Amino acid sequence: xxxxxxxxxxxxxxxxxLAVRTLPSSSPTLRRVSIIRPTPKPASILRxxxxxxxxxxxxxxxxxxxxxxxxxxRPDTFLRDSDGQNGSVxxxxxxxxxxxxxxxxxxxxxxxxxxxxxxxxxxxxxxxSRPGGGGGISRVLQDxxxxxxxxxxxxxxxxxxxxxxxxxxxxAASDQKPGPIPFFAAGISSVLHPKNPFAPTLHxxxxxxxxxxxxxxxxxxxxxxxxxxxxxxxxxxxEEDVKHFxxxxxxxxxxxxPSFYPRFKKWCDDYFYxxxxxxxxxxxxxxFDDLNDYDQEMLLSFAxxxxxxxxxxxxxxxxxxxxxxxxxxxxxWQQLRRGRYVEFNLVYDRGTTFGLKTGGRIESILxxxxxxxxxxxxxxPEEGSEEWxxxxxxxxxxxxI
Numbered sequence: 001x002x003x004x005x006x007x008x009x010x011x012x013x014x015x016x017x018l019a020v021r022t023l024p025s026s027s028p029t030l031r032r033v034s035i036i037r038p039t040p041k042p043a044s045i046l047r048x049x050x051x052x053x054x055x056x057x058x059x060x061x062x063x064x065x066x067x068x069x070x071x072x073x074r075p076d077t078f079l080r081d082s083d084g085q086n087g088s089v090x091x092x093x094x095x096x097x098x099x100x101x102x103x104x105x106x107x108x109x110x111x112x113x114x115x116x117x118x119x120x121x122x123x124x125x126x127x128x129s130r131p132g133g134g135g136g137i138s139r140v141l142q143d144x145x146x147x148x149x150x151x152x153x154x155x156x157x158x159x160x161x162x163x164x165x166x167x168x169x170x171x172a173a174s175d176q177k178p179g180p181i182p183f184f185a186a187g188i189s190s191v192l193h194p195k196n197p198f199a200p201t202l203h204x205x206x207x208x209x210x211x212x213x214x215x216x217x218x219x220x221x222x223x224x225x226x227x228x229x230x231x232x233x234x235x236x237x238x239e240e241d242v243k244h245f246x247x248x249x250x251x252x253x254x255x256x257x258p259s260f261y262p263r264f265k266k267w268c269d270d271y272f273y274x275x276x277x278x279x280x281x282x283x284x285x286x287x288f289d290d291l292n293d294y295d296q297e298m299l300l301s302f303a304x305x306x307x308x309x310x311x312x313x314x315x316x317x318x319x320x321x322x323x324x325x326x327x328x329x330x331x332x333w334q335q336l337r338r339g340r341y342v343e344f345n346l347v348y349d350r351g352t353t354f355g356l357k358t359g360g361r362i363e364s365i366l367x368x369x370x371x372x373x374x375x376x377x378x379x380x381p382e383e384g385s386e387e388w389x390x391x392x393x394x395x396x397x398x399x400x401i
Contacts, residue, residue: 197334233282335374
């Protein structure tokens with residue numbers, strides 16, 4: 001799930017077109033697929049013909065597409081002064097301040113670990129601000145020694161969002177009346193795609209969200225929730241790796257509540273389900289969302305513990321698998337599983353659909369996609385093969401610890 005990137009004043013209507021180019025490859029069995037994004041048109045204001053009926057001013061304003069601004073330096077904070085980085089703060093503001101610090105510290109520690117394991121690749125960093133409020137830091141490493149593509153993004157944004165974006169964020173039908181909704185969203189999101197087919201892909205995302213009620217719903221209380229998770233997507237199963245990964249997730253959960261791991265492990269298996277394929281994206285981990293039925297301080301501590309567990313859960317696996325020899329057949333299977341990754345993210349992922357509906361920063365939204373992927377017509381692995389074992393585990397999730 002991508003970060004709640006640059007959330008803009010949404011257009012009245014929008015569309016995204018993608019061209020797919022197949023590039024020649026040295027491998028007779030593999031094709032490199034490049035997604036070509038059209039050059040965006042400049043932001044414009046909807047102009048109505050004189051004969052058109054009058055529209056409410058809020059509708060006209062939504063036609064202004066707000067774009068992020070590139071920045072040359074990282075700010076100390078993306079928060080407003082009123083959010084309490086100086087002086088006394090409310091409980092809500094204090095959570096905002098500490099959550100931003102947590103995700104920025106986590107971004108630094110994960111990127112440092114990724115660069116060390118890669119042994120040569122360096123992250124490209126983009127710092128951006130959002131005119132409506134907030135900004136973010138996007139870091140991407142491409143074509144390294146170990147990673148084909150690794151993205152680690154943070155964002156802290158606030159402003160107004162339309163009711164349809166609120167429904168996407170909450171993933172539920174809403175009886176809220178129409179009207180712009182004040183919101184605050186902060187999160188870290190990362191997807192790490194290694195080159196070696198025996199090294200698994202990792203995804204993690206931790207976020208904090210606040211909304212007020214729509215302006216025409218007076219008296220409704222402010223809502224807040226935490227969400228996130230960490231999950232593993234290998235192309236080949238090494239049981240000791242999967243057990244290690246799940247044990248680290250369980251230990252992180254147990255520090256807050258022993259019921260969390262079994263609950264969030266099942267939630268992860270259910271969430272990363274590719275309905276049109278009848279299989280999961282990978283071998284799970286933990287996932288939770290809309291979590292606000294515990295003390296705010298406890299959930300902040302829980303999210304922090306989970307984010308701090310990313311490196312010890314993943315990097316030891318990478319160190320064991322990154323240099324293993326592999327064949328073209330192994331690579332082709334990895335590319336087929338990457339195709340499943342693309343399908344889930346573009347069709348089902350809440351973060352992706354939320355970002356697209358709110359006019360988010362497209363590079364941050366699509367950073368989760370691998371550089372290359374593969375689709376074959378009616379491909380079925382041979383029963384009993386290592387590829388079949390992976391597919392069987394994706395169809396029939398199991399308890400690993």
